[in-house]
Amino acid sequence: MANISITTACNRDCAFCFAARTENGARRPVRHMPLPRVEAALDFLGRSGVSEARLLGGEPTLHPDFGRVVDMVVARGFGLVVFSGGLVPEPALKKLETVPVSAVSLLLNAVPSGLGRPLEPARLEEVCRRLGPRVTLGVTIDSPAIQLPSLLDAIDRCGLRRTVRLGLGHPAIGAANSYLRPRQYPEVGRRVTQFVLLARERDVSVEFDCGWVPCMFPDGALATLGHGADSLGSRCSPVLDLLPDGRFISCYPLASLGSIVLHPGLDARNAREYFQDRREKTGPCFLGPDCDGCGWRARGECGGGCLSAALLRRRTGRLSVAVARRVVRGC
Amino acid sequence: MAARRRASPCAERESAVSPYRVAPGVHWVVGRTALTILDGNGAAKTLGYPEAAVWDFVTRGYSLCDVSRLIAPVASLDPPAARQVVQAAVDGWIASGFLERA
């Protein structure tokens, strides 16, 4: 698996976004990946034996040559996955409508109502209706204030793929994004458990992205989560995110671990080895002090959660707790 | 914890601040009852007690005299024994590259 960020342009300002800022907190300038580099990225996927081209941003559909990128992906026989905030411009939407349902998946990061952020529901609704089963809804959870059941209504109403993908808001070191604190994990686990059961009743499956850990869930809940929970506790591993400037990072939250430039001799295996080595050099570090006595960890069933969240616990020889910019303000 | 310390009884005998600092690239993580030092190259050393407490006080800038004074009640040691424990720990960490002289 590897993701290709074809642009940093975005038409949303999600608080949890870990791609909007660099590791020193500066907002990423708008940059589009030139088409030759897209071609080189697809070459990388080919020699790595990867069958899917996963396009990220910012908002990838804002790339000025998005249509050409789609053509390149489809022509080379890759499955197309597009991670989108849902506000897809009309030309890109028309292009996606031409790709067969079996060849494309739009992972639409929904922002369920109740979080106080604008939804632009009309446009989202139109995108969903026109793309139908090409769309998989996803949510990035950065606070326990999640309202998930409305996603099921949207799936039924618009004929979307009957799967919901749940992600956690992880801290991007230095980037000051909104993220879910580990102390809030149990409340999220409780609410998600209720949602999984509800989704199952409506014939919708739930998938979990990286960073979920078994201890988040109430006693006995893991058995009810089904196959989607198989990955719970897996140590996050290098995703390989290719930035528009041609550098690979391990993943956005761990951009500060370094990068490696895309070149013809690089494939996914040796890129992962590079980042795995960098990750291991950070040493054993887990989400919280209670990981020390954790049975799941002792049995090797949990790797300790998101490494980026775990690394926030590291201390150096000076005061090391950075305060997120968004937090320090009065009422 | 290094701020607002009461006047150190060690002030007249030696420097009231720590002569050591954490070496560049070294981090540590506080666990449930232990503390793990990470050297930045993947190596980790877990400290139990009383060494974990010694590390905490040293890295907060206490002088060795003050660290010994504080470790004595933590570890039920008399002052000479506390001093010995502290010195041995610090010497070991310098040898391991976790600490360096300021």
Place this chain on the structure above:
Amino acid sequence: MHRMTRHGVFLVPVLDRWLAFAPLHGVAAVVNAAAARDLRRGAAVLSNGALADLGRVLRRVPSNAPCPPDGEACPPLLGIIPTRGCNLACAYCDFGGSSSAHTTMAPSIAVAAVDWMAQRMRDAGRRSYRVHFFGGEPFLAPEIVAIVVHRVRLLADRHGLAPYVDGSTSGVIDAGVCEFIGDYFSGIAVSLDGPPEIHNRLRPRSGGQPTFDHVNRTVARLSEMPVELCLRACITEDSVEELEHVVRWMIDTYRPSAVNIETLTPGVASRRAGLKAPDPYRFAARCVSAYKVADDTGVPVVYSAAERERARLSFCPVGTDAVIVSPDGRVSACYLRPEDWRSRGLDLDVGGIDTEGTVVIDRGALGRVRELPLLKPRCARCFCQWTCAGGCHINETYPGCAVDYTPFCVQTRIVTACLLLRDAGCGEVADALVSDQRAMERLACHWWDPFDSIGDENVPVTGEASPVWPRGGEPRRAQSGSPP
């Protein structure tokens, strides 16, 4: 003084219905007047359906009623007061604030307390070891805090105990202390009364300087760390109407683990500052609104007196065998000052530290303290006796206190009833209740809540008029709502 008679089943009026509450059975139900009459007559057990099920449940003898501890002291927590000194001069604080003696606990006392507690936990076969830091401002004695924390961890590691260290702070602490708390504490409660315009008026430094900015930085820093972060707000007459807004702001800004709300306890300092406790009915209504913020945000909002997760005999550590050690080595059951207890005719010392530096518990004193939660005449007729349990033993239900319900009782009864209604799926009834002043008064002043006579038609109904605590007025006697 005689132990109060405790009851297990209660019936209180809620608008045109009745709330049946059996805390020892873990049951709350809303019934109409006819159903309530049937329950009393025992007719319910003769019919089918939900009412019959309820009747059967209520007739069961509960098996899990809490009772006072006995035998050797087995504290649920060890309290350490490193110093009673404080760097603030909060407008409502009668602890003495910055004028309190800055005596710091000696390390030998701290170690004696910690060692005794560890031994007790081992002897009692407990797996965890909880220490709570009280003050003054405990972090004005950072070295004692550090010694205690490290000694606790050393002993926990040695004896296979899970340490749990928490404490309370004003938040006006150094960044280094903040990091220490974040790394070594399991939980921390920070007093934050609201946004700057509220907080600075109520909680200035001893020189009068505002403290919000400093507390803001502290809380923001702690928010980034794994420690369980509780924000504690004191609500006054001036701030009660903003309660929901303040709670939501705290949750949105700091992402705490919980927000704890309490009302100002009137005293010398607050009167001098012109501060008043909120009207209990207004507070109850706003408190219920604040609880809804918890539903939206997933962050618990807590009014301690209305905690109903499990039945309890005491609102606080007093009577639970908790041992709290003061800077001078006193070993007590309560963290308030001895002069506060004595003013109520109480002695809450339970022991001391002997010449060999060992904690010694006075069995007789311990026995007297264990008995204290049982001596609550005011609570005998109240449905909150197993949840609120009388509130503070010094400030609320002290020996010889009036049996009339106080504003604290009024707000607690209403809030508890509303939360029980929500638990029973009748949130809209709770909303209607807090919108109806007369209904709230009827509930608050209901004279006799116990309903221990399920099925017994011959139990006399006390039709006595009960005191009414109207908004802003003096207590007056009026007709109570009649029982079903």
